[in-house]
Amino acid sequence: MKCPKCRLDPVPEGSKFCPNCGEGLEMRRRLDIHVQAASNLGNLIGVQTSTLNGDVYGQNVIYVLSESSRLAGSAAFFQRGSPPYKALAAYTARDQPIFKGREDETEKLLGRIGEQPVVVLYGASGVGKTSLLAAGVVPRIVEAGALAIHLRDYSRPVSESIRAGLAAGAQAIAIALPPEATLPGLLRSVQAGLKGTLVLILDHAEKFFTPGGAQEDGGALAAALADSLEQLGPDFLRVIFAIDEQQAFHLEAWRDRLPDMLRGGVHLLQLSTSQARAAIIEPLGRLNDAFHYDVGFDDRLVDEVMLRDLDELTPKTPGLIFPPHLQIVCDRLYREARDRSLREIGTGLYVEQLQAADGILSTYFRERFTLLADQQRPAARKALVKLARPDAPEWNPPEALADETLPADQRTQMLDSLEAGGLLISRPVNSHREYALTSPALADSVRLYLGDLDASGYDPLAELARLWSAWLATGDLPGEAQILRLEGSRARCEHSAAQALLLMRAAAAHNLPAAPWLEWFQSSPDAAGLVSRLEGIQPPPGSKPIPTISHLDKAANILALKTLEPPEGGFSGKDFGQLAWAAARSPAAPIRQAAAQALLALEGGAGLNRLENALWQGLRPPARGARKAELRGALADADPAQEQLNRRLPPLERARIHLWRAGRRMNADRQRLAWLCLGGGVGAGLGLGLLRGLSAALTQLTVGLHAFMNFGFGFWLGAALVFGMLLAEYLRLKRPASGQAALLSTLLGCAGFGLAGVIVALASGSFSLAGKELVTAAGFAAGLILALGLYPFPWQSRLRGWPLRLLGAGAGFALIHLAFVARGIEDISAAIIWPGAVYRAELARYELLPVWSSLQARPGWYNGVAAADAFLTGAVLCGGILLSFQVTAGMIRRWQNLTAGLSAREREA
Numbered sequence: 001m002k003c004p005k006c007r008l009d010p011v012p013e014g015s016k017f018c019p020n021c022g023e024g025l026e027m028r029r030r031l032d033i034h035v036q037a038a039s040n041l042g043n044l045i046g047v048q049t050s051t052l053n054g055d056v057y058g059q060n061v062i063y064v065l066s067e068s069s070r071l072a073g074s075a076a077f078f079q080r081g082s083p084p085y086k087a088l089a090a091y092t093a094r095d096q097p098i099f100k101g102r103e104d105e106t107e108k109l110l111g112r113i114g115e116q117p118v119v120v121l122y123g124a125s126g127v128g129k130t131s132l133l134a135a136g137v138v139p140r141i142v143e144a145g146a147l148a149i150h151l152r153d154y155s156r157p158v159s160e161s162i163r164a165g166l167a168a169g170a171q172a173i174a175i176a177l178p179p180e181a182t183l184p185g186l187l188r189s190v191q192a193g194l195k196g197t198l199v200l201i202l203d204h205a206e207k208f209f210t211p212g213g214a215q216e217d218g219g220a221l222a223a224a225l226a227d228s229l230e231q232l233g234p235d236f237l238r239v240i241f242a243i244d245e246q247q248a249f250h251l252e253a254w255r256d257r258l259p260d261m262l263r264g265g266v267h268l269l270q271l272s273t274s275q276a277r278a279a280i281i282e283p284l285g286r287l288n289d290a291f292h293y294d295v296g297f298d299d300r301l302v303d304e305v306m307l308r309d310l311d312e313l314t315p316k317t318p319g320l321i322f323p324p325h326l327q328i329v330c331d332r333l334y335r336e337a338r339d340r341s342l343r344e345i346g347t348g349l350y351v352e353q354l355q356a357a358d359g360i361l362s363t364y365f366r367e368r369f370t371l372l373a374d375q376q377r378p379a380a381r382k383a384l385v386k387l388a389r390p391d392a393p394e395w396n397p398p399e400a401l402a403d404e405t406l407p408a409d410q411r412t413q414m415l416d417s418l419e420a421g422g423l424l425i426s427r428p429v430n431s432h433r434e435y436a437l438t439s440p441a442l443a444d445s446v447r448l449y450l451g452d453l454d455a456s457g458y459d460p461l462a463e464l465a466r467l468w469s470a471w472l473a474t475g476d477l478p479g480e481a482q483i484l485r486l487e488g489s490r491a492r493c494e495h496s497a498a499q500a501l502l503l504m505r506a507a508a509a510h511n512l513p514a515a516p517w518l519e520w521f522q523s524s525p526d527a528a529g530l531v532s533r534l535e536g537i538q539p540p541p542g543s544k545p546i547p548t549i550s551h552l553d554k555a556a557n558i559l560a561l562k563t564l565e566p567p568e569g570g571f572s573g574k575d576f577g578q579l580a581w582a583a584a585r586s587p588a589a590p591i592r593q594a595a596a597q598a599l600l601a602l603e604g605g606a607g608l609n610r611l612e613n614a615l616w617q618g619l620r621p622p623a624r625g626a627r628k629a630e631l632r633g634a635l636a637d638a639d640p641a642q643e644q645l646n647r648r649l650p651p652l653e654r655a656r657i658h659l660w661r662a663g664r665r666m667n668a669d670r671q672r673l674a675w676l677c678l679g680g681g682v683g684a685g686l687g688l689g690l691l692r693g694l695s696a697a698l699t700q701l702t703v704g705l706h707a708f709m710n711f712g713f714g715f716w717l718g719a720a721l722v723f724g725m726l727l728a729e730y731l732r733l734k735r736p737a738s739g740q741a742a743l744l745s746t747l748l749g750c751a752g753f754g755l756a757g758v759i760v761a762l763a764s765g766s767f768s769l770a771g772k773e774l775v776t777a778a779g780f781a782a783g784l785i786l787a788l789g790l791y792p793f794p795w796q797s798r799l800r801g802w803p804l805r806l807l808g809a810g811a812g813f814a815l816i817h818l819a820f821v822a823r824g825i826e827d828i829s830a831a832i833i834w835p836g837a838v839y840r841a842e843l844a845r846y847e848l849l850p851v852w853s854s855l856q857a858r859p860g861w862y863n864g865v866a867a868a869d870a871f872l873t874g875a876v877l878c879g880g881i882l883l884s885f886q887v888t889a890g891m892i893r894r895w896q897n898l899t900a901g902l903s904a905r906e907r908e909a
Helices: 067-072 093-098 103-115 129-143 158-168 183-194 205-209 218-232 248-254 273-284 299-312 323-339 347-353 356-369 374-388 408-420 440-449 460-474 480-487 497-509 515-522 527-535 549-558 578-585 589-601 603-618 621-638 640-646 651-668 670-698 703-731 739-764 773-790 802-822 836-843 850-857 861-908
Strands: 055-057 060-063 118-123 147-151 198-202 237-244 266-268 424-429 432-437
Touching: 093 129, 103 118, 103 129, 103 237, 103 266, 118 129, 118 248, 129 147, 129 198, 129 237, 147 158, 158 183, 158 218, 183 198, 183 218, 205 218, 205 237, 205 248, 218 237, 218 248, 237 248, 273 299, 273 323, 299 323, 299 347, 299 356, 323 347, 323 356, 374 408, 374 432, 374 440, 408 424, 408 432, 460 480, 460 497, 480 497, 497 515, 497 527, 497 549, 497 589, 515 589, 515 621, 527 549, 527 578, 527 589, 527 603, 578 589, 578 603, 578 621, 589 603, 589 621, 603 621, 621 640, 621 651, 651 670, 651 703, 670 703, 670 861, 703 739, 703 773, 703 861, 739 773, 773 802, 773 861, 802 861, 836 861
Parallel strands: 118 237, 118 266, 147 198, 198 237
Antiparallel strands: 055 060, 060 147, 424 432
């Protein structure tokens, strides 16, 4: 209170005379909150205390200033000298000197508190509701003499939390509390003992509407608060609710009990640019201020760069800045400037060295991990991701957060380091401690920067749960698109061995690479135990036990073990079990391959030995060799180490395995293979058919017959050439862009064209190659020329220099025909080249210009026409295939886009 005469402020409470001027004073117990507002703010009655300045119980904080503290001023109560920014930690009342930018909201909320007994503060998660209450409102309330109880933890009823907090400060606040009083009775006792106003802040009120969020029923609490307000009156009790805006509609259910709660609520938004500017600059103070830091910001950097960068971090809310982003960025800048002895934070530090706001945020969590030992970092990542899940409990014991493989002492050190880094908070519960994230905003940041959600909002954990549920409910395997999408995010998924086994089988069913899922399976902590139990052997020492029998049943159902007929005499005394037997005898190839891959979880090559025993006893020699090639090939595709082991097998077995793997790749790539072979065949067929139709017209032969028949010949030859060239990449088990691979492709294309040419030669005349050895050789030579013309297909998407390729192919075919002429052969040539005898017989009947007659007078003129025919044949074949590649490539892209769009719509459905 002030002296009405000399205006001494404050006059010691209870004084009858002013110690400065001696003016007589009337005793007053009511202290006004000094807030500028148009409406009447009401009064808060000063609490009569002795020495208590503040006490903390868990997350629940009791704030009150003693008479001596109010006389001395509240400066001693508020913390000074701490870092000016909080990163992801919430502000407390002791942080009032550095809590800037929220002055308007503080005044508005204080005005509401003065006007009505119940006030609701609502806003998005992470927007700063807790900080506004703790560092903005609470200091003003306690300076006015009230007792503020700020509750955030509802693991026990509200009355018990208040009782426990007051008991912790019993030496300073001597209040006789009834042993088992209801909330209204407890609050009456507090008011009777303190004779002042109690401001009860129920922060994170959404927990009352979240399953498991609060022990106390929300409706019962509302009724108790209504009774308390009726019994104590608004002068002695004010209630503030802080709730997430997405959950605020639940408060409608309490409206009949607390009708004033939804009148005049305060909506807290993100920081505007002007508020953000104050929150950046003002916590540091100015050099001429009584309270300041020795570091300052370049105003131009803040106005022209930082505010814009921070705004762009939240593109969905332009003009508004997310407070946690600002705090993390400013905290990093301040610490860097202090460590570098910089007096001003400028562009050099912010942009050039720290890569601006997004760079600072992206490295924030990496820096936190530098405080941990290398072996602790994976466990720390898992702990944070567990706590950040939407369905995770708020408080968790250490054993629920850390990897079981981490020793207990290292687990404690890891959690303590995370707490020291501002990521976790802890509370004592009975004989142990429990941990939670520092603030709700941290959960979003963990999911963004540690990978629980990717940039598109894809949640791999939810996707895995859906796939697993679908399998359990309907037996449907995951689709190809789902597997490919999950593959890129699998490292962010905690999974069981059975779930990984399901993905292994699905990948085999869709002919997708198995290596990612085998690695996933082997990384499962229960993989070795699962395989051992399925095989009927003792799990290896130290392996995680299978939790339930149902877990084994699910794995057995994935591999259809129950429907597989057991070996004669059962598995007793056998050197293999159900899993190896399924790999050898299951009628479904995906099950066989997944079962064989699962056996690799057994140590020391035991899985391969059991597989060999099952193959030996389950299959006869012809089928045994084929099945061994399949399983060994599948294992080599999934694990490079198995490929090395296959090299120890006999040459014939290695060859069978190699051919099986090549065939598998062809099957997986069958769409592309079919499109390219079809395109090459159509291009060559059209070119040869049109050429022969024109030749038939010139020689007065049946145009349609020759065009159609030669289209078939050209299609067959072109498809065989392309297939041979593509075969190289499958035989090499990869698609490399190397010279050796291109050479092999050329040779195989030559072989394919030559063999197809033999068939064409047989179909075009007599059904014998006797005396036609040169025709056969010419076919292979023509295939080599065309393959060289397409070189280095198929690893070059766009073949350049096509005119030279056409000229080269035409010249090569002309030389092939001249080889026949050189040997005096005029009635045959390569299978698709018309020899000179045809033109001599048919063109001799033409009587055209004199020059034509003079040409016919020359000996061997028809061989020149046949050579020209050979040139055109080579050119049109090469040109037709080249043109078909361009058309086919576009069709393949459109097909891939179409299937990708269908897969996306399936995922959305």
